[in-house]
Amino acid sequence: MNRKDLLGIEDLSKEEIEEILKVAKSMEEILERPIKIAPTLRGITVANLFFEPSTRTLNSFTLAEKRLSADSINLVSSSSSVLKGETLLDTAKNIQAMEVDIIVIRHSIPGAPHFLAERLDASVINAGDGAHEHPTQALSDLMTIRKKFSKIKDLKVAIVGDIEHSRVARSLIIGLNKMGAKVFVCGPPTLIPKWMDIFDVTIKYNLEEILPDKDILYILRVQKERQEESLLPSMREYIKYYSLTYERLRKFASSKVIIMHPGPINRGIEIESRVADSEYSLILDQVISGVAVRMSILYLLSRKKIDENSN
Ligand code: CP
Numbered sequence: 001m002n003r004k005d006l007l008g009i010e011d012l013s014k015e016e017i018e019e020i021l022k023v024a025k026s027m028e029e030i031l032e033r034p035i036k037i038a039p040t041l042r043g044i045t046v047a048n049l050f051f052e053p054s055t056r057t058l059n060s061f062t063l064a065e066k067r068l069s070a071d072s073i074n075l076v077s078s079s080s081s082v083l084k085g086e087t088l089l090d091t092a093k094n095i096q097a098m099e100v101d102i103i104v105i106r107h108s109i110p111g112a113p114h115f116l117a118e119r120l121d122a123s124v125i126n127a128g129d130g131a132h133e134h135p136t137q138a139l140s141d142l143m144t145i146r147k148k149f150s151k152i153k154d155l156k157v158a159i160v161g162d163i164e165h166s167r168v169a170r171s172l173i174i175g176l177n178k179m180g181a182k183v184f185v186c187g188p189p190t191l192i193p194k195w196m197d198i199f200d201v202t203i204k205y206n207l208e209e210i211l212p213d214k215d216i217l218y219i220l221r222v223q224k225e226r227q228e229e230s231l232l233p234s235m236r237e238y239i240k241y242y243s244l245t246y247e248r249l250r251k252f253a254s255s256k257v258i259i260m261h262p263g264p265i266n267r268g269i270e271i272e273s274r275v276a277d278s279e280y281s282l283i284l285d286q287v288i289s290g291v292a293v294r295m296s297i298l299y300l301l302s303r304k305k306i307d308e309n310s311n
Contacts, residue, residue: 001016001019001020001300002304003016003301004117004123004124004301005113005117005123005124005125005126005301006123006124006125006126006135006136006297006301007113007114007117007124007125007126007133007135008126008132008133008135008171008174009133009135009138009139009171009172009174009175009178010133010174012135012178013178014178014179017139017142017175017178017179019300020139020293020296020297020300021139021142021143021146021293021296023296023299023300024139024143024289024292024293024295024296025143025292027067027291027292027293027295027296027299028292030067030068030295031067031288031291031292031295036067037066037067037068037069038067038068038069039068039069040068040069040299040306041065041068041069041070041298041299041302041306042069042070043306043309044070044071044101044102044298044302044305044306045070045071045072045073045098045099045100045101045102046061046065046070046071046072046073046100046101046102046103046104046298047072047073047074047075047095047098047100047102047103047104048061048062048065048072048073048074048075048104048127049075049080049091049092049095049103049104049105049106050074050075050076050077050105050106050127051076051077051080051082051088051105051106051107051108051112052077052106052107052108052128054106054127054128055263055264056262056263056287056290057106057127057128057134057136057137057290058074058076058106058127060287060290060291060294061104061125061127061136061294061298062074063291064291064292064294064295064298065298067291067295068295068298068299070298073095073100075091075095088107088112088115088116089115089116089119092105092116092119092120092122093119093120096120096121096122100122101122101123101302101305102122102123102124102125102298102301102302103116103120103122103123103124103125104124104125104127105124105125105126105127105129106127106128106129107128107129107130108129108130109129109130110129110130110131110132111129111130111132112129112130113125113126113127113129114126114129123301123302125297125298125301128167129167130167131164131165131166131167131170131223132167132170133167133170133171134167134168134170134171134262135171136290136293136294136297137167137168137171137172137262137290138168138171138172138174138175139175139293139297140286140287140289140290140293140294141168141172141175141218141260141262141286141289142172142175142176142179143289143292143293144260144282144285144286144288144289145157145181145216145260147285147289148258148282148285149215152176152179152180152181153179153180153181154180154181154182155181155182155215155216156181156182156184156213156214156215156216157176157181157182157183157184157214157215157216157218158183158184158185158186158210158211158214158216158217158218159172159173159183159184159185159186159218159220160185160186160187160207160210160217160218160219160220160242160244160270161186161187161191161219161220161221161222161242161270162187162191162220162221162222162223163185163187163191163192163193163196163220164187164190164191164192164193164231165191165223166220166223168220168262169185169220172218173185173199173201174199177199177200177201182202183199183200183201183202184201184202184203184204184210184214185201185202185203185204186203186204186205186206186207186209186210186242187205187220187242188205188231188232188238188241188242189205190231190232191222191231191232192205207241207242207244207248208248208252211248211249211252211253211257212252212253212254213254214253214254214257215254215256215257215258216257216258216259216260217244217249217253217257217258217259217260218260218261219244219259219260219261219265219270219271220261220262220270221261221264221265221266221269221270222235222238222266222269222270235269238269238270239268239269242270243268243269243270243271243272244259244270244271244272244275245272245274245275246272246274246275246278249275249278249280257280258280258281258282259271259275259276259278259280259281259282259283260281260282260283260286261276261281261283261286262286263283263286263287265283
């Protein structure tokens, strides 16, 4: 991989995805050591700019940076001068002026990372931009899938829930398509976007029809915060038709099925606790892969600079 920024799965070739996953596997070896630290990114400075809440992405980037000995700073919107009227670009330029090499950004506006990437010398990593893309989540999921099944090609993956507002779904569908998996999406018609037919996916509206013979059920949260109008009659109705309950799982899905979810999960809404905590669930494995994948991306984007510094 020889690029300045990581903005979306859409931009990545299959070979680049393979390289990120390969390097992530070697990063996992660092995470399994008693002392989980390597000097790989010594001298590299990373700023994590988060203008939307995050538990998994912010903390896994922060840990990935620490594990590779980078210097890092975190700026969250509630404590930034954006609240005093500073523009996003001015904020980012000021951060860059502090000799920052990589800016990791989460923002509610689609394209915000691309906007910065065009205007900054620092590398930019998209940590989620509105309902557009969440590439590091998709790469973590691809790593988790590969670890479980030793392959991605030809697996049958059903993504269930609020596809319309999900950057995770968009990045994952693109990634799974590139890696040769068979992708299905399922949800209420109001939460399946009209642009879905640009991807190689099969659309179903009935959960019980999509459950049989899938290798993976990837469940999504209903993103009420991104809905400008009510797209569902009620949450009670959503739960009735689309919640993955243990009873539905056992009745309709394969006994070998795997459950995934990017988090945060809303227990009792899109997924029953008994399913989220079951032996079928890889939800916490996705989080573990997240640290290794983010270490891999930070290293691959800095590789040129590391090589220049060592010469
Ligand atoms: N999956 C994900 O992006 O989680 P966070 O919002 O907690 O980062």
